[in-house]
Amino acid sequence: MKVTGVHVLLINSDNKFLLTQRKDVPLWVIPGGTVEKNEDPKKACERELFEETRVKAGRLILAAKYKVNNGVYKNLYIMRVPEFNIDVFIDKKEVKSYGWFTIENLPSPMSLYEISRVYDAVNFKGKMIERALSVNIKKEFLNQLKNPFIFLLLLASFVINRLTNKSFKL
Template sequence: MAETPRHSVSVTGVVFNGEGRVLAIKREDDGRWVPPGGVLELHEDPRDGVVREVFEETGVKVKPGRLIGIYKNMPLGVVSLAIECTAESGEPHPSDEAVVAGWISIEEARERMPEARLVRVLDALRDDGPFIRCHDGTNLV
């Protein structure tokens, strides 16, 4: 019997600095600008996972808050839980996964991020969520 395909679950941390800027990384693997995040460990609470991923990728320690939404990459079967976070300490710096990490304006996010990632930032600015959105890795579908 063929094995049933499985979804992968990841977390995305949307972190604002209180001055209208959002934490973003330029990924090492594909050069895209995105909010930090990554694959959730099998037995990991999503809140713990987002704290771990944001810290690993940026050096910023965060406190998780509300669920912004659920975002599914349809071709890859990756489901990402976007969680709004509050920065507690640390300054953004590059890591193994991020060639650049820093605070960027919403306008810079609009210019740099693919729609599928930008929408998580824009959804965090709204109060009518959480949202459920599907994308192809770059654009909403």
């Protein structure tokens, strides 16, 4: 089983969670990124969290494993932080902004794909979720039509990735 992506949802004592806004396509996302060759997924999660927020990982709990295609997975971790607000220093190269949110107060714009993963993490009750996770491009584009600027950025990113044979990242 090959893990190619890792993400971690920090949850504070007020049950608010940390999301970051990407700089390339300004969608709100769970902090995380790519697992490097021969890197342990948990170590990759610690590295990505520190790179994007300067937060040192504490106890990471594997909340979900998402199968994205033939034997390739993405892991979602949660980490409880005791403080209401911890010191977060965002990586200005990758991250435009950050904030603490609740399920009732999600930021916009967010992809449907990302919202489903936030729900999985927030509703985690101790039993790891394992399921297929696919992006429905048509639904994602329709979801972003309410944000024309974001829609155009997503469309441009999708076309460029198709032309260069790269995978489309939400």
